Amino acid sequence: MKDVSKRLAQLCLSHSIVAVLILLSVAMALLSDKFFTAANWANVLNNLAVPGIVALGVALVVIAGGIDLSFSSMLAACAALAAWLQPQNFWLALIGPLALGAALGAFNGLLVVKLGANPLISTLGTQWLFLAALFIITGGGIVQGNMEGPFHLIANGRLAGVPLPILLLLLLAAATSFLTTQTSLGKYIYAHGSNNCGLRFAGVNANAVYLKTFVLMGLIVGVAGIVLSSRLGGVRPTEGNRYLIVVLTAVLLSGVSLNGGVGSLFHVLIATVVLGVIDNGMVLLAVEYKYQQMIKGCVFILAILYNNYTTKQLAMLRVSKR
Amino acid sequence: MTPLIELRNIYKFFGGLCATNDVSLTIGKGEVIGLVGDNAAGKSTLMKIIAGVHKPTSGEYLIDGEKFVAHSPRSARNAGIEMVFQIQDMALVPELDVADNLFLGKELYRKTLGLNLNLVLDRRAMQERSRVLLHELGINIPAVTEKVKYLSGGQQQSVSIARTVFFDARLVILDEPTSSISIKETRKVLDLILQLKAKGISSIIVSHRMDDIFTTADRILVLRRGRKIEDVRKEHTSMDDIIKKIINAEKESMSQETLNQPTA
Numbered sequence A: 001m002k003d004v005s006k007r008l009a010q011l012c013l014s015h016s017i018v019a020v021l022i023l024l025s026v027a028m029a030l031l032s033d034k035f036f037t038a039a040n041w042a043n044v045l046n047n048l049a050v051p052g053i054v055a056l057g058v059a060l061v062v063i064a065g066g067i068d069l070s071f072s073s074m075l076a077a078c079a080a081l082a083a084w085l086q087p088q089n090f091w092l093a094l095i096g097p098l099a100l101g102a103a104l105g106a107f108n109g110l111l112v113v114k115l116g117a118n119p120l121i122s123t124l125g126t127q128w129l130f131l132a133a134l135f136i137i138t139g140g141g142i143v144q145g146n147m148e149g150p151f152h153l154i155a156n157g158r159l160a161g162v163p164l165p166i167l168l169l170l171l172l173a174a175a176t177s178f179l180t181t182q183t184s185l186g187k188y189i190y191a192h193g194s195n196n197c198g199l200r201f202a203g204v205n206a207n208a209v210y211l212k213t214f215v216l217m218g219l220i221v222g223v224a225g226i227v228l229s230s231r232l233g234g235v236r237p238t239e240g241n242r243y244l245i246v247v248l249t250a251v252l253l254s255g256v257s258l259n260g261g262v263g264s265l266f267h268v269l270i271a272t273v274v275l276g277v278i279d280n281g282m283v284l285l286a287v288e289y290k291y292q293q294m295i296k297g298c299v300f301i302l303a304i305l306y307n308n309y310t311t312k313q314l315a316m317l318r319v320s321k322r
Numbered sequence B: 001m002t003p004l005i006e007l008r009n010i011y012k013f014f015g016g017l018c019a020t021n022d023v024s025l026t027i028g029k030g031e032v033i034g035l036v037g038d039n040a041a042g043k044s045t046l047m048k049i050i051a052g053v054h055k056p057t058s059g060e061y062l063i064d065g066e067k068f069v070a071h072s073p074r075s076a077r078n079a080g081i082e083m084v085f086q087i088q089d090m091a092l093v094p095e096l097d098v099a100d101n102l103f104l105g106k107e108l109y110r111k112t113l114g115l116n117l118n119l120v121l122d123r124r125a126m127q128e129r130s131r132v133l134l135h136e137l138g139i140n141i142p143a144v145t146e147k148v149k150y151l152s153g154g155q156q157q158s159v160s161i162a163r164t165v166f167f168d169a170r171l172v173i174l175d176e177p178t179s180s181i182s183i184k185e186t187r188k189v190l191d192l193i194l195q196l197k198a199k200g201i202s203s204i205i206v207s208h209r210m211d212d213i214f215t216t217a218d219r220i221l222v223l224r225r226g227r228k229i230e231d232v233r234k235e236h237t238s239m240d241d242i243i244k245k246i247i248n249a250e251k252e253s254m255s256q257e258t259l260n261q262p263t264a
Helices: A002-014 A016-031 A038-063 A071-085 A090-113 A119-138 A149-156 A164-182 A184-201 A206-232 A241-253 A265-284 A289-321 B043-050 B073-078 B098-102 B123-136 B153-166 B183-198 B210-216 B239-260
Strands: B005-014 B017-027 B032-036 B058-063 B081-084 B109-112 B115-121 B171-175 B202-206 B219-224 B227-233
Touching: A002 A016, A002 A289, A016 A265, A016 A289, A038 A071, A038 A164, A038 A184, A038 A206, A038 A241, A038 A265, A071 A090, A071 A119, A071 A206, A071 A241, A090 A119, A090 A149, A090 A206, A149 A164, A149 A206, A164 A184, A164 A206, A164 A265, A184 A206, A184 B098, A184 B115, A241 A265, A241 A289, A265 A289, B005 B043, B017 B043, B017 B227, B032 B043, B032 B183, B032 B210, B043 B171, B043 B202, B073 B081, B081 B153, B098 B123, B098 B153, B123 B153, B153 B171, B153 B183, B171 B183, B183 B202, B183 B210, B202 B210, B210 B239, B219 B239, B227 B239
Parallel strands: B032 B202, B032 B219, B081 B171, B171 B202
Antiparallel strands: B005 B017, B005 B058, B109 B115, B219 B227
């Protein structure tokens, strides 16, 4: 009996972000009768698709022990390329952004892996670098694509009544979860973040693992770029900047540790939804914009504290079990 | 019978410093060697030469009677030589569980659609085999699904030693294996070394604790200033003798060096 209660406590503590989502949803449902409607949830999730997908990629790099702050510029670059290619060829507009994302990810990865640059600093640099390059290439204006055709459907179509971006987000969340929990590359990503010397010592090419993680993130940002481009039709070079804080908040909120080696991609998805629900809730409750920001900040701090608390409790449970 | 490892007249210079001075030794199959000496006696250098980290300046290094020339940690490992580090520069991954650590870099995979794609990890099989191995070696760990960071120092040390068995080690080099663990756990780690011996795996134990050396070692080597000054079977010596060798030798050398010093 004691064992069962301990297990239950462990389960609750290790999935605290899910508990946060449930509590928040219940609270919202009590406060607004518009909250638990299919239309509202479709709206919430649809808005989350782009930052949610990007957060999955960023989380991978953070779990591997790095960080990539250049995702906002990468996202804009991929979206702009998609918008530019889209009137010419549908398939090119899909492959192009993915290739660009992978290339930019590889560039970041090589800086970190081959030249030993600190990922925080070097990707802060490439964030400006990519953005500046985008400004120069586009002349600073909007890259306009068509507002119709199959490409337009990516962000605006529905499959079995569910908006396609939501399906894409769930699909990518499932794929990255599978990668991190079921494959050796996923295991090595965690190992790299936790103790890369240990990984190297085991005879694994740790640098290749790290580089692959950056490329993988680039690919994922490429997908987000396609969705963003399809939704907007025209892309400005600064389009990615507004996702900067949301994505980082979602990654940290999910319990992914900046020290590396810890986190779950499923929780990243849930954390993104939590942020979406907070946003949506404040709109439904007609909270003034200035207070919205304040509430978001408070929620963020509370979540981090709660996260620290649960991590500690979990460790204590483990230790006392021995 | 050819010894597993044979060193002949090994010298290693770091600039003008002679870290290993004309050392010759043999290690038989299943033999446990205790390597002792004061600080800066050249124990680490000798270990690192055997582990392929350092290339000797001159001398011959033979494994199974064949010259070992590759001198890289990887080729030494391929020859079955594994090094277990102290806890502080631990080679384990704290955030992974015990089974994942034991199989790190040597994962087992499930068949995907009936094919060996090496895509999906077979965690169940790895956990089962880890359980069997740890049980065989008498290592007591709460669960193989426990993260390594939640294990005690001694348990972590045991897991790193157990891993060498997975890597088909023939010689395990242990650098101060008991330096940072409790007395109770020390006993367990030493037992583990004897278990390896029973499996025909040789080991070299570097330790400052004479108790550790005398419980496990078959033969004891004393190093001083890069020279091997003693190579004796455990039965033919005593703890006092060995300690004297380490200390007295030091005094001798001091007097000799003062004699050799040119007068100003």
